[in-house]
Amino acid sequence: MKKLTKTLAVALSAAMFLTSLTGCAGAAKGGDTWKIGGIGPTTGGAAVYGIAVQNGADLAIKEINEAGGIAGNKIEYNFQDDELDSEKSVNAYNALKDWGMNILVGSVTSGCCVAVAAESVNDNMFQLTPSGSAVDCITNKNVFQVCFTDPNQGIGAASYIGSNNVASKVAVIYDSSDVYSSGIYQKFAQEADNQPFEIVSAEAFTADSKTDFSVQLQKAADAGAELVFLPIYYTEASLILTQAASAGYNFKFFGCDGLDGILGVENFDTSLAEGVMLLTPFAADAADEKTQNFVKAYEAAYGDTPNQFAADAYDAVYIIKAAIEKSGVAPSASVSEIGDALEKAMTEITVDGLTGESMNWSEDGAVNKAPKAMEIKNGNYSLIQ
Amino acid sequence: MSFISYLINGISLGSVYAIIALGYTMVYGIAKMLNFAHGDIIMVGCYTVFTIVSTLSLPTWLGIIVSIVLCTILGITIEAVAYRPLRQATSSLAVLITAIGVSYLLQNVALLIFGANTKSFTSVVNIKALKLGADGGLTVTGETLVTIAACLIIMVVLTTFVNKTKAGQAMLAVSEDKGAAQLMGINVNATISLTFAIGSALAAVAGMLLCSAYPALTPYTGSMPGIKAFVAAVFGGIGSIPGAFIGGIILGIIEILSKAYISSQLSDAIVFLVLIIVLVVKPTGILGRKIQEKV
Numbered sequence: 001m002k003k004l005t006k007t008l009a010v011a012l013s014a015a016m017f018l019t020s021l022t023g024c025a026g027a028a029k030g031g032d033t034w035k036i037g038g039i040g041p042t043t044g045g046a047a048v049y050g051i052a053v054q055n056g057a058d059l060a061i062k063e064i065n066e067a068g069g070i071a072g073n074k075i076e077y078n079f080q081d082d083e084l085d086s087e088k089s090v091n092a093y094n095a096l097k098d099w100g101m102n103i104l105v106g107s108v109t110s111g112c113c114v115a116v117a118a119e120s121v122n123d124n125m126f127q128l129t130p131s132g133s134a135v136d137c138i139t140n141k142n143v144f145q146v147c148f149t150d151p152n153q154g155i156g157a158a159s160y161i162g163s164n165n166v167a168s169k170v171a172v173i174y175d176s177s178d179v180y181s182s183g184i185y186q187k188f189a190q191e192a193d194n195q196p197f198e199i200v201s202a203e204a205f206t207a208d209s210k211t212d213f214s215v216q217l218q219k220a221a222d223a224g225a226e227l228v229f230l231p232i233y234y235t236e237a238s239l240i241l242t243q244a245a246s247a248g249y250n251f252k253f254f255g256c257d258g259l260d261g262i263l264g265v266e267n268f269d270t271s272l273a274e275g276v277m278l279l280t281p282f283a284a285d286a287a288d289e290k291t292q293n294f295v296k297a298y299e300a301a302y303g304d305t306p307n308q309f310a311a312d313a314y315d316a317v318y319i320i321k322a323a324i325e326k327s328g329v330a331p332s333a334s335v336s337e338i339g340d341a342l343e344k345a346m347t348e349i350t351v352d353g354l355t356g357e358s359m360n361w362s363e364d365g366a367v368n369k370a371p372k373a374m375e376i377k378n379g380n381y382s383l384i385q
Numbered sequence: 386m387s388f389i390s391y392l393i394n395g396i397s398l399g400s401v402y403a404i405i406a407l408g409y410t411m412v413y414g415i416a417k418m419l420n421f422a423h424g425d426i427i428m429v430g431c432y433t434v435f436t437i438v439s440t441l442s443l444p445t446w447l448g449i450i451v452s453i454v455l456c457t458i459l460g461i462t463i464e465a466v467a468y469r470p471l472r473q474a475t476s477s478l479a480v481l482i483t484a485i486g487v488s489y490l491l492q493n494v495a496l497l498i499f500g501a502n503t504k505s506f507t508s509v510v511n512i513k514a515l516k517l518g519a520d521g522g523l524t525v526t527g528e529t530l531v532t533i534a535a536c537l538i539i540m541v542v543l544t545t546f547v548n549k550t551k552a553g554q555a556m557l558a559v560s561e562d563k564g565a566a567q568l569m570g571i572n573v574n575a576t577i578s579l580t581f582a583i584g585s586a587l588a589a590v591a592g593m594l595l596c597s598a599y600p601a602l603t604p605y606t607g608s609m610p611g612i613k614a615f616v617a618a619v620f621g622g623i624g625s626i627p628g629a630f631i632g633g634i635i636l637g638i639i640e641i642l643s644k645a646y647i648s649s650q651l652s653d654a655i656v657f658l659v660l661i662i663v664l665v666v667k668p669t670g671i672l673g674r675k676i677q678e679k680v
Contacts, residue, residue: 043496043500043501044501045501045503045603045605047500047501047502048502083501176650177650203644203649204648204649204650205649205650206650206653208609208653209640209644209652209653211595211599211601211609211610212394212398212598212599212640212641214391214394214641215391215394215641215644215645215649216644216649218387218390218391218394218645219645222387235503235601235603236601238503238505238600238601239599239600239601242505242600243599246508246514246526246527246528247514247524247526248514248516248524264502265502265503265504265505265601266502266503266504266505267435267439267504267505267506267507268505269505
């Protein structure tokens with residue numbers, strides 16, 4: 001017993017000694033690296049988004065590091081999984097803080113982003129969410145968005161359907177238990193009053209009843225809808241498309257960026273998604289040189305075609321770079337000082353990215369850029385000119 | 386016309402709940418435990434069919450058979466490894482917690498093997514949708530027909546099995562009094578294993594029907610239908626086979642009709658409200674007392 005205590009004491013003191021060593025090393029090195037953390041679901045139902053963001057940001061960081069970093073300072077990158085769970089997202093945030101993060105790219109999804117923002121504001125950590133689109137994500141002054149806010153998506157969708165005469169009778173199926181979905185729906189319904197089409201049925205579902213959509217679809221059919229607006233994520237949308245097809249309904253479907261990824265559902269009959277329209281700021285088959293270079297590099301590195309979430313994350317890193325260069329802040333500054341400097345710089349910069357030309361930000365953190373409409377044709381997303 | 390359509394959809398959804406609820410109710414009736422891993426056996430069954438039919442491109446009938454056999458073996462194994470050692474435990478909570486543990490284990494193993502991405506399940510039913518009514522306004526999908534038919538067949542076969550065969554009689558005896566049954570020379574362990582085998586085979590069938598109608602397959606596919614089916618079993622009177630059947634069908638119909646006529650987002654709240662009312666009025670569930678034989 002005595003021997004054991006002794007061994008334990010030696011082991012413990014050795015461990016403490018090592019810890020103190022690594023502590024020193026970290027402090028000395030902290031002066032010349034930016035530590036960018038990322039949070040998102042790389043497993044779970046929304047894994048497609050999390051993995052895309054993880055890779056998109058990784059690609060941009062590698063490019064910047066190869067080109068010499070931001071004003072000579074290299075970037076270190078650490079991405080944590082939150083499994084689409086707010087609590088795990090906050091845990092991931094704390095883990096990243098322990099790691100020494102200066103700047104946060106995340107969280108990927110709205111619900112998690114809101115939860116993390118409530119924590120990050122206490123540290124004044126500069127937070128740029130690539131894809132958290134709820135308005136609540138940016139209520140704190142330290143959080144900015146790369147993607148559209150939900151209201152903007154709802155308004156954009158309604159005005160697109162109206163001004164292009166896509167349909168005159170519209171049904172909506174939305175997830176009332178999800179901020180993203182219900183946020184878009186509310187603004188869509190408001191904007192619809194100013195548009196030449198009519199909402200003939202608006203039906204909800206919740207996280208606990210998201211398998212059977214027969215009622216919602218039948219109500220849409222009974223109300224004579226030509227188009228069903230789906231401000232939801234692609235997993236449920238794939239179910240809706242399948243059930244609509246097996247019941248013999250012939251709707252046109254229209255969605256927002258949450259539908260991006262529907263073609264990636266394994267074993268999904270993509271012919272069901274033929275003709276589905278969605279508003280999303282990025283298309284992998286767009287012809288411009290910037291998009292083509294990005295798609296090529298992404299495919300080479302990760303063996304997958306990037307979706308808009310990858311593009312959002314790629315832009316996010318370059319936006320951070322632009323803001324750092326504008327403010328001239330150094331990585332050795334405290335988290336809060338970096339936060340103050342970048343929050344000011346964000347309202348002054350204009351960035352040309354993959355997801356929009358001349359993106360700029362207002363003080364409330366929302367981005368200003370124009371949406372693009374796409375249609376699924378021959379199993380691919382293609383831009384509607 | 387649309388009311389009939391809602392009703393048919395409700396019966397179809399209720400039939401899936403009923404088949405799952407049979408597994409809950411039989412296990413409860415005989416082993417006096419709630420097998421919360423039951424919902425996840427459904428998921429295992431679905432992934433088995435998916436792997437065989439969609440990934441390996443083998444015929445559908447093979448997928449169905451392998452899935453049923455695999456789930457049966459899984460059910461027996463879970464019972465033997467996780468539940469049997471705890472049967473003499475002083476607190477019935479021990480085995481309940483173990484069941485929840487097994488449930489998480491199955492979900493996480495599936496997560497590890499198949500990943501979290503949603504997989505689209507290919508329907509095992511190959512029947513075209515029926516168009517009824519003068520203007521073809523009533524559509525009944527092939528999955529709906531097969532689900533309702535399967536539920537009725539299973540119900541009849543199971544009732545006959547329990548009442549007419551020796552093994553079925555043994556089940557009745559064990560459910561009434563385990564100790565006395567053992568004294569009469571009934572092998573209690575074998576009878577409980579048989580119950581788990583039947584329950585798990587039914588879970589595999591329910592899973593295939595569920596995923597054919599609602600083809601999004603994830604490691605968590607079985608958990609929510611599992612909980613709803615458990616509610617159905619309590620609703621109908623847990624321990625009673627006809628009770629599970631009636632409870633499942635009623636639950637499905639209430640869920641669909643409340644979605645259609647009251648509110649699409651409050652349907653779950655209404656389902657549970659009805660459950661509370663039923664339990665207040667009749668604490669043993671709809672058929673909990675009338676039926677003498679508890680299986």
